[in-house]
Amino acid sequence: MNYKKNILNLVSALVLGSIVFVACGDSQSPGVEYMPDMYRSPAMEVYVDYEFPDSATSRKAPENSIPIGYRPYPYTNDLEGFELAGKDLRNPLQLTERTIKEGKKLYESFCAHCHGKKGLGKGSIQNAIYGAVPSYMDETPNRRGNRSMRDLKEGHIYQAIMYGLNAMGPHSSLIREQDRWKIVAYVQTLQGKDPIAMQQDKDAVKKDTAEESIESETN
Numbered sequence: 001m002n003y004k005k006n007i008l009n010l011v012s013a014l015v016l017g018s019i020v021f022v023a024c025g026d027s028q029s030p031g032v033e034y035m036p037d038m039y040r041s042p043a044m045e046v047y048v049d050y051e052f053p054d055s056a057t058s059r060k061a062p063e064n065s066i067p068i069g070y071r072p073y074p075y076t077n078d079l080e081g082f083e084l085a086g087k088d089l090r091n092p093l094q095l096t097e098r099t100i101k102e103g104k105k106l107y108e109s110f111c112a113h114c115h116g117k118k119g120l121g122k123g124s125i126q127n128a129i130y131g132a133v134p135s136y137m138d139e140t141p142n143r144r145g146n147r148s149m150r151d152l153k154e155g156h157i158y159q160a161i162m163y164g165l166n167a168m169g170p171h172s173s174l175i176r177e178q179d180r181w182k183i184v185a186y187v188q189t190l191q192g193k194d195p196i197a198m199q200q201d202k203d204a205v206k207k208d209t210a211e212e213s214i215e216s217e218t219n
């Protein structure tokens with residue numbers, strides 16, 4: 001009886017052993033994969049051929065993808081984009097006294113050293129290239145040639161923050177979207193306007209854009 005049992009043990013040991021050795025026989029084979037996610041990362045790995053036609057593992061994002069938290073800005077950095085922004089772009093914030101106050105603080109950090117606290121173009125930075133900082137109250141045509149600083153609409157001012165102009169660098173990477181709009185509202189007060197009243201009075205905005213299209217027809 002004992003002898004038989006020993007033989008049985010020996011046979012099963014041989015069978016098991018051969019399975020183990022067969023698994024190890026092919027050096028390229030990983031053998032049985034228990035929970036393959038632990039072996040194979042679901043993320044793409046470098047130097048692995050995934051059989052893309054161009055063989056590059058680092059794939060480009062599909063066209064027109066938008067990063068999380070990023071909002072595309074459709075207006076181009078040229079006269080046409082500037083005019084379109086002026087015509088269509090509106091401040092998305094509900095303006096209150098508080099917004100203006102916050103805008104003032106931001107303006108004093110980001111703009112006043114060139115444009116001056118009161119927006120008269122007399123900031124603390126005095127340099128020949130910044131010497132020509134125009135006042136927001138200027139009624140003469142600015143260097144773009146077709147409109148005065150006082151005439152700039154909220155969209156124009158936003159566009160100026162996004163792209164800058166000549167000696168003024170772009171500020172889009174320095175100031176968050178909401179804060180840009182707060183600054184815009186404050187700059188409007190420096191133009192002698194009342195952005196809160198203008199926002200509340202939708203007819204005034206319509207009238208403003210109507211005048212706009214008449215202007216651009218005559219220009």
Ligand code: HEC
Pocket residue numbers: 107110111112113114115129130132133134142143144152156157160161165166167168169171183184187
């Ligand atoms: C480094 C100095 C400097 C800083 C900082 C600066 N500006 Fe300017 N800005 C200028 C100059 C110079 C011009 C005139 C550019 C020209 O006409 O060539 C100008 C022009 C403008 C214009 C008119 C643009 C146009 O299209 O006619 C606006 C609006 C404006 N700035 C707003 C701002 C705001 C808002 C800030 C702060 C976020 C700011 N600027 C920061 C120097 C500066």
